[in-house]
Amino acid sequence: MHSPSCFHKVFCKKEQLLEEKQVSKLSRKIPTKAERYFATGLSMITSQSQKGPNIMTAEWVIQVSYNPIIIAVFIHKESETFKNIQKTKEFGINVASQGQTSEVSVAGGYSRTEVDKIKIKNIFKIIKPRKIKTPLIGGCIINAECKLIKKEKIGDHFMLVGKVLDIKYDDSKSPLIYHRGRYFGLDSTVEPDRKEVNVSKEMLNFFKNMANGKFVLKCVGVLVKSKNKILVIRWSESIETIPFSIPPAGISQRDYLIKYLNQSKLDFQVDVEPIMKRIILKNGKDIQRINFVLYKGKIKKSTYRILWKSYNEDNIISVLV
Numbered sequence: 001m002h003s004p005s006c007f008h009k010v011f012c013k014k015e016q017l018l019e020e021k022q023v024s025k026l027s028r029k030i031p032t033k034a035e036r037y038f039a040t041g042l043s044m045i046t047s048q049s050q051k052g053p054n055i056m057t058a059e060w061v062i063q064v065s066y067n068p069i070i071i072a073v074f075i076h077k078e079s080e081t082f083k084n085i086q087k088t089k090e091f092g093i094n095v096a097s098q099g100q101t102s103e104v105s106v107a108g109g110y111s112r113t114e115v116d117k118i119k120i121k122n123i124f125k126i127i128k129p130r131k132i133k134t135p136l137i138g139g140c141i142i143n144a145e146c147k148l149i150k151k152e153k154i155g156d157h158f159m160l161v162g163k164v165l166d167i168k169y170d171d172s173k174s175p176l177i178y179h180r181g182r183y184f185g186l187d188s189t190v191e192p193d194r195k196e197v198n199v200s201k202e203m204l205n206f207f208k209n210m211a212n213g214k215f216v217l218k219c220v221g222v223l224v225k226s227k228n229k230i231l232v233i234r235w236s237e238s239i240e241t242i243p244f245s246i247p248p249a250g251i252s253q254r255d256y257l258i259k260y261l262n263q264s265k266l267d268f269q270v271d272v273e274p275i276m277k278r279i280i281l282k283n284g285k286d287i288q289r290i291n292f293v294l295y296k297g298k299i300k301k302s303t304y305r306i307l308w309k310s311y312n313e314d315n316i317i318s319v320l321v
């Protein structure tokens with residue numbers, strides 16, 4: 001027979017085990033150090049069981065294919081959501097918008113084993129799905145209906161890969177960002193670090209024509225310096241630049257430059273180490289972004305179209321050298 005104290009010990013141990021199990025259910029591996037420094041979005045994953053729909057928060061959600069649209073979510077196996085998706089082979093991805101901090105806190109702070117989250121008053125707005133049986137959540141920036149196509153254990157989580165059967169987005173919303181355990185909004189944009197260069201209308205149009213509407217014009221060019229001068233070629237009465245060309249995507253920029261120089265009967269020896277210059281040409285409000293991949297070069301033979309220019313004679317050249 002158990003003495004009362006022995007019974008108490010057994011009871012306490014049982015209770016402790018139960019508590020530990022529940023903690024692991026809820027918290028998965030609690031982030032501690034480096035992982036907290038990622039910035040992620042937050043999604044609410046909806047799933048369906050015989051008891052009704054469920055919702056959990058997941059930060060590890062990412063689109064992995066454009067066509068077809070495929071999204072992977074990484075979920076710990078103790079969650080009710082994981083069990084539901086295993087059974088039904090479908091789930092909803094509801095990417096949280098900036099106003100949905102209560103929704104993600106509740107969906108991520110409790111398990112369905114503790115409370116029927118979706119039924120809590122005044123938190124979640126349920127919307128009807130079109131292609132799956134699992135409901136979706138209103139007020140999100142993206143709602144996607146997914147069919148499970150792959151499941152794989154990766155470390156201490158499972159990757160659940162969903163083919164998107166239906167997806168919609170709300171242009172008027174902005175996403176909720178998660179970083180170091182806190183919520184953020186996209187309140188400011190960061191301007192890319194490009195050197196601004198004021199140029200004449202002719203020069204801007206010269207590059208704009210080449211860009212033909214491209215956001216960034218990618219050029220490859222050669223820098224040949226001699227004393228404080230740089231070698232340029234003349235394109236027209238008013239346009240002189242370093243020798244450069246616009247390589248097609250996917251091929252070696254240096255090889256293309258060498259071919260271009262050879263074709264233009266410009267005989268150079270070209271370095272192997274690339275230099276990157278990212279600039280933005282401006283004339284009033286009109287702009288063109290340009291990336292120059294540059295190689296230092298030496299001239300082997302003098303040819304008819306080349307000229308030498310001082311660095312400070314030309315705005316573009318002064319930032320390229």
Ligand SMILES: Cc1cc2nc3c(=O)[nH]c(=O)nc-3n(C[C@H](O)[C@H](O)[C@H](O)COP(=O)(O)O)c2cc1C
Pocket residue numbers: 025026027028042054055056057058059060061074075076078079080081082104105107108109110111112113157178
């Ligand atoms: C901000 C936040 C992000 C989370 N991200 C994930 C995640 O990416 N993957 C995961 O398995 N659990 C994640 N969780 C934990 C689950 O949301 C939590 O375990 C939830 O209680 C599971 O609910 P369920 O048991 O009802 O499915 C996150 C929680 C929070 C608060």
